[in-house]
Structures are given as C-alpha cells and as structure tokens.
Amino acid sequence: MVWLRVALVLPLVAINTVVHCLPLFVVALVKAVLPFAAVRRACNPLLTGLAESWIGVNSAMIRMFTRTRFEVSGLADLDRDGHYLVLANHQSWVDILVLQKVFNRRIPLLRFFLKRSLFWVPMLGLAWWALDFPFMGRYTRKQIMKNPELGRRDMEVTRKACEKFNSIPVAVMNFVEGTRFTQEKHDGQNSPFKYLLKPKSGGVAFVLDAMGKGLHALLDVTIVYPKGIPSMIDLMANRLPEVKVLVRKLPIPAELMGGNYQDDRTYRAQFQQWMNSLWVQKDAEIAAMLEGKA
Numbered sequence: 001m002v003w004l005r006v007a008l009v010l011p012l013v014a015i016n017t018v019v020h021c022l023p024l025f026v027v028a029l030v031k032a033v034l035p036f037a038a039v040r041r042a043c044n045p046l047l048t049g050l051a052e053s054w055i056g057v058n059s060a061m062i063r064m065f066t067r068t069r070f071e072v073s074g075l076a077d078l079d080r081d082g083h084y085l086v087l088a089n090h091q092s093w094v095d096i097l098v099l100q101k102v103f104n105r106r107i108p109l110l111r112f113f114l115k116r117s118l119f120w121v122p123m124l125g126l127a128w129w130a131l132d133f134p135f136m137g138r139y140t141r142k143q144i145m146k147n148p149e150l151g152r153r154d155m156e157v158t159r160k161a162c163e164k165f166n167s168i169p170v171a172v173m174n175f176v177e178g179t180r181f182t183q184e185k186h187d188g189q190n191s192p193f194k195y196l197l198k199p200k201s202g203g204v205a206f207v208l209d210a211m212g213k214g215l216h217a218l219l220d221v222t223i224v225y226p227k228g229i230p231s232m233i234d235l236m237a238n239r240l241p242e243v244k245v246l247v248r249k250l251p252i253p254a255e256l257m258g259g260n261y262q263d264d265r266t267y268r269a270q271f272q273q274w275m276n277s278l279w280v281q282k283d284a285e286i287a288a289m290l291e292g293k294a
Contacts, residue, residue, distance in 0.1 A: 012061060016061070058101075062097070066238045066240065070245065071244045074248055075247060083170055083215050086172065088176075089221075089222060094235050098223055114136070134161035222289070225240070226241075
C-alpha cells in the first residue's frame with residue numbers, strides 16, 4: 001500500500017512541476033535575453049507568482065493525500081513585501097516543503113543558497129536558476145585554507161545575489177548547520193547541542209554585509225518531527241503524522257551589520273557568539289516541543 005500511494009502521488013508532483021516550470025523557463029528566457037530594468041521589473045512578479053502557485057499546489061496535495069498535522073506558531077506580524085533573513089535547523093529534505101508550506105504567500109518567496117551541483121537536477125536546477133537562487137561551491141575550511149580564492153568566489157556569489165535581492169521583496173533562507181542532522185555527524189563534530197549541529201556563521205555574515213540595513217528582521221525557524229525525522233517517501237506515503245514549527249521574529253543586532261567576518265577576528269568572535277546564543281535557544285525549544293511543552 002505504501003508504494004501504491006507513492007506511485008499515485010509522485011506522477012502528480014511531476015505533472016505539477018512540468019506545468020509550472022515550462023512557463024517559468026519562458027519568462028526567465030525573456031528576462032535573460034532582454035536584460036533591461038523595465039523588463040526585469042515586469043518579469044520578477046510573474047516568476048514569483050508561478051513559483052508561489054507551484055508551491056501552493058504542492059501544499060494542497062500534502063493536505064489531500066496525507067493526514068500530516070501541522071502545528072505552527074509565530075506567523076503573526078509577517079509582511080509579504082518584507083526583506084527577511086530566515087534561519088532554520090535542517091534534518092530532512094522534507095524541511096524545504098515544510099518551510100514553503102508555512103511561509104508561502106505570507107512572506108516573500110524563499111530563496112535558498114544551493115550547492116552548485118544541484119544546478120544539474122533535471123527541471124528543478126533550471127527552475128532555481130530562473131528564480132535567482134544563488135549556486136555556491138560550499139567549500140570546506142580546509143579547502144579554503146589551501147586555496148583562499150575559493151572562499152572569495154563564494155563571497156562574490158553572495159554579494160551578486162544580494163544585489164539582486166535588494167530591489168525586490170525577499171526572504172533569504174539559510175540552513176546554518178550546512179548539512180542535514182544525523183547522529184553520526186553530531187557525534188563526529190562533538191556538537192555541544194543535543195539536537196543540533198554546530199552553526200556555521202560565515203554565510204549569514206556575508207548576507208548581512210551585502211544587504212546591510214535592507215533586511216527588516218530575522219525569522220528564526222525551529223522544525224520538529226515528534227515521531228522521528230522523515231524522508232520524502234515517508235511524507236508521500238502518509239507516514240509523517242505530525243510536524244511542529246515555531247517561528248520567532250527577531251531584530252538583527254545593529255552592531256553586526258557591515259562587519260568584516262573574514263578578516264576581523266573580534267567581529268567574527270562577536271558574530272559567532274550571537275549565532276551560538278540563537279542555537280542554545282533553539283536547542284531548548286526543540287526539547288520543549290518534543291516534550292509537548294511548546
């Protein structure tokens with residue numbers, strides 16, 4: 001029965017993707033061939049509308065084909081035309097669908113920083129490119145130490161992406177842990193948190209440096225799966241009974257705007273301390289949500 005359900009749902013997801021991606025590619029092609037400001041201003045809302053419709057249909061299918069309960073808090077006082085930095089813990093590919101379902105048409109379209117290799121995912125890679133999702137190398141600290149140019153390359157990608165984002169309503173999404181949580185990864189890095197990997201502050205600092213005071217607020221998102229971390233198959237097979245999501249809208253400290261994370265050790269330590277404080281709070285929130293106290 002599980003595979004029968006997946007066999008029924010998967011073609012519908014594929015059809016929804018094709019139906020929305022084909023016009024998305026046409027608009028993106030016009031935007032690329034005619035790189036004028038007026039054309040860009042006309043194309044951006046069309047691209048965003050198509051993406052929000054795509055997400056809306058996916059979310060409707062989750063409601064229709066699963067009995068997954070969504071318990072969400074903290075959505076008051078959000079602005080669809082705002083400029084947000086969105087941070088979240090990361091456990092599964094399902095996280096992305098959860099975030100899209102929770103925020104679709106409540107805040108601007110979420111833009112993720114993606115690994116460069118994801119550009120080659122059939123259909124989706126081109127769709128992410130059309131929607132101005134930045135593709136980055138995601139190099140390790142050891143790789144950057146051997147070749148500092150790699151780090152500068154990702155910084156330049158971040159800067160160019162944020163220049164585009166400054167002119168449109170945007171929600172810049174960052175999974176700060178850099179990878180999905182597993183117990184093996186947790187133990188391997190000797191994480192001081194019970195439910196989280198160590199946060200990586202560099203990418204967030206680069207966004208704040210590039211966008212400066214153009215960001216209105218931080219949305220700190222905590223995602224919890226009380227019955228265990230699911231796979232995409234679990235979601236489609238109706239094996240995900242419950243999702244809890246907590247959203248905290250927080251001010252971005254003014255003293256963290258525009259610092260030099262790469263070269264200023266004092267600023268870097270201050271920034272890392274701020275990120276760690278967010279993660280301490282998030283770890284406590286996850287514990288409370290799992291115990292049913294939040």
